[in-house]
Amino acid sequence: MEAVKVENLVKKYGNFVAVNGISFRVEEGMIYGLIGPNGAGKSTTLRIIATLLKPTSGRVSVFGYDVVGEADKVRRIISYLPEEAGAYKHLTGYEYLELMAKIYAGDGYREYVERGVELAGLGGRIYSKIGEYSKGMLRRLLLARALMTLPKLAILDEPTSGMDVVYATEIRRMIKRINGEGVTILLSSHNMLEVEYLCDEIGIISNGRLIAEGSPQELKERYGGENLEEVFTNLVRGV
Amino acid sequence: MNLLWELVKKEIKETFRNPRYIVFTVLFPLIIFPAIGYLYNLGFQTAQERIATLTVYVVDLDQDEVSQKFIQYLQDRNITVELVDPSQIDGLDYVVLFILPENLTESYLSGERGSIEIKVRIGSVSFSSMGVLDIGNRLVAGFEAYLRREAMIEAGLDADFLNDIFSTDVYVRVEDWGMELPSQQLASLFIQIFIMPWVVFGLVVSILQVSAAMLSEEKEYKTLETLLTLPIDRKILALEKIMGSMIVAFAATAAYAAGFLIYVAMLGFGTRFTVTGGEGLDIIEESLSISLRPEVLLLLTLLFFLTVLITGGIGLLVSLFTQDTKTAEGVAATVSMPIMMIILLGALIDLSLLPDYARMVYFSIPYVYLMKSFEYLVIGRYEMYVVGIIVNIVWLVIVMVVLAKMFESERILTMKISFKLGLKRRLLS
Numbered sequence A: 001m002e003a004v005k006v007e008n009l010v011k012k013y014g015n016f017v018a019v020n021g022i023s024f025r026v027e028e029g030m031i032y033g034l035i036g037p038n039g040a041g042k043s044t045t046l047r048i049i050a051t052l053l054k055p056t057s058g059r060v061s062v063f064g065y066d067v068v069g070e071a072d073k074v075r076r077i078i079s080y081l082p083e084e085a086g087a088y089k090h091l092t093g094y095e096y097l098e099l100m101a102k103i104y105a106g107d108g109y110r111e112y113v114e115r116g117v118e119l120a121g122l123g124g125r126i127y128s129k130i131g132e133y134s135k136g137m138l139r140r141l142l143l144a145r146a147l148m149t150l151p152k153l154a155i156l157d158e159p160t161s162g163m164d165v166v167y168a169t170e171i172r173r174m175i176k177r178i179n180g181e182g183v184t185i186l187l188s189s190h191n192m193l194e195v196e197y198l199c200d201e202i203g204i205i206s207n208g209r210l211i212a213e214g215s216p217q218e219l220k221e222r223y224g225g226e227n228l229e230e231v232f233t234n235l236v237r238g239v
Numbered sequence B: 001m002n003l004l005w006e007l008v009k010k011e012i013k014e015t016f017r018n019p020r021y022i023v024f025t026v027l028f029p030l031i032i033f034p035a036i037g038y039l040y041n042l043g044f045q046t047a048q049e050r051i052a053t054l055t056v057y058v059v060d061l062d063q064d065e066v067s068q069k070f071i072q073y074l075q076d077r078n079i080t081v082e083l084v085d086p087s088q089i090d091g092l093d094y095v096v097l098f099i100l101p102e103n104l105t106e107s108y109l110s111g112e113r114g115s116i117e118i119k120v121r122i123g124s125v126s127f128s129s130m131g132v133l134d135i136g137n138r139l140v141a142g143f144e145a146y147l148r149r150e151a152m153i154e155a156g157l158d159a160d161f162l163n164d165i166f167s168t169d170v171y172v173r174v175e176d177w178g179m180e181l182p183s184q185q186l187a188s189l190f191i192q193i194f195i196m197p198w199v200v201f202g203l204v205v206s207i208l209q210v211s212a213a214m215l216s217e218e219k220e221y222k223t224l225e226t227l228l229t230l231p232i233d234r235k236i237l238a239l240e241k242i243m244g245s246m247i248v249a250f251a252a253t254a255a256y257a258a259g260f261l262i263y264v265a266m267l268g269f270g271t272r273f274t275v276t277g278g279e280g281l282d283i284i285e286e287s288l289s290i291s292l293r294p295e296v297l298l299l300l301t302l303l304f305f306l307t308v309l310i311t312g313g314i315g316l317l318v319s320l321f322t323q324d325t326k327t328a329e330g331v332a333a334t335v336s337m338p339i340m341m342i343i344l345l346g347a348l349i350d351l352s353l354l355p356d357y358a359r360m361v362y363f364s365i366p367y368v369y370l371m372k373s374f375e376y377l378v379i380g381r382y383e384m385y386v387v388g389i390i391v392n393i394v395w396l397v398i399v400m401v402v403l404a405k406m407f408e409s410e411r412i413l414t415m416k417i418s419f420k421l422g423l424k425r426r427l428l429s
């Protein structure tokens, strides 16, 4: 089954075309990565899949549910980590996870909170006010929030942005592990190493168009590069 | 329902951990009402005490029969009279000072009109000092009547003839109220009616600020996007925000109600007075009798609550357009200006002079009823509370429908007020 199906997606902000006819599919159980230069339209695409924005034209479905017509059903099976996100700063990390878990699970929320606390890996600091967290700690908390519910699809917009190498590595492991539990993952990133390590399939977006797609290995072979970074630079320059 | 409560709980925590909002919504009314009541009473009390212990100063340049009689007249009425020299006037701590001219007796005897200068001193221009202005005049008028009576008795005439032939009671029919009341009672009402708009305005501003911050805070701290992708019905989300402002409104209503009750109680003790009559100084008690029956209090509370809720809704609408709390509070302040105009309008102009349609428009504004609530309370027009409640409910529904629509569209994320853009366009064209 396709976890995500994007067909001829167009998104305009006023007269500005941010996404210009993108199509791709994400199979269930896979980790799919969107890469592309700044302003390419990655976040816009992810936000549409996450039901935040409505497509100007084209069709997007998540596990068969239309993101416009059946937004409620989509929201029940996804979780979304925005590129720039915060959390209620007067709550503690624990209270925040608890609140979010209750929204998803009602009475059975404890299991989620437990997993969330473990994923966040903040130790005793989970009981501190979120307002006192560092950028990296906050990001971990938010990612833990997004993954703790084991959604069918997790949409992660630059999950490791703003993190040091050690943190980032841990988070990649975390994403892999959760993926192993059956969570399909759609992410965007600027880190080619990360994408190469994590993703089964990659879509390269530039100027609102999908200019290449395939597994890291395929892309390297097709576009002749030592690594993804070279493939990326060649492609983006060439178009 | 459970979920809703969880969210609302979060809202309350976030809101009331901000000390500014507690000050705005709860402390302000608890302090302002008793403070106004206290100052109001204090003003009248001090004025009253001043009259009771009044010392009248007299500069007697006449030193003759009439001036002697005048001083005697005052003393007979238990008024302390202090004679002073013209050179002493500067730096004298007087309230009322008479300057009796040199030729007073002379002109009296020759049948000419003599002139008495009266000086009155007040601390500052205020309602409470108004009562003092007239004292001198009244005392002279009383003295005049006394002289006439004496002259007539001397001439062997019946002095009873001098008694007032008519007594007058002034009743003012207030078209707007559809009722009549004694002019003196009306005078004391004026002050109350001028205070009310400011209190309502304070309330409007504070609720607008709090509720405008409620959504823009989610934007500023980047929590809105996450919130909107959660499996929560958008209507529930809108409801949650509204309930959040409702709780704030509850707190505010409770605080205002408590403050208002204290205020009314304080007014009950305060005595309005007027100084009357030729025969010395009398103080007429003109208390406002306000009875707050439970059902009236209930109506008033409901009206208040609805108005606050509409204001909260407007605040949320404002925050839809703004990306951060600072801007939201700024826009909220701007929005409160026209509301302020509306509120003040009712106090400044005679509404009956407006054409019918303008009155209709005016009375379809939700804030009018709260502004006039004190007036309605005093004159007992409780049906206007009901009208107000209906008008407020209609507005509330409109605001809520618009809000729910906005919450369901992506505009909640993408809408912005672009002052700059608008300005540029105007400059370019």
Ligand SMILES: Nc1ncnc2c1ncn2[C@@H]1O[C@H](COP(=O)(O)OP(=O)(O)OP(=O)(O)O)[C@@H](O)[C@H]1O
Residues within 6 Å of the ligand: A013, A016, A017, A018, A036, A037, A038, A039, A040, A041, A042, A043, A044, A045, A083, B414
């Ligand atoms: N709300 C908005 N209004 C107008 N234009 C927007 C809006 N959001 C995004 N855009 C524009 O759409 C284009 C695509 O933006 P998007 O955020 O999708 O890029 P991105 O690929 O995620 O970039 P980055 O790597 O920098 O995150 C950009 O040119 C951006 O300026």
Ligand SMILES: [Mg+2]
Residues within 6 Å of the ligand: A042, A043, A044, A083, A157
């Ligand atoms: Mg982006």
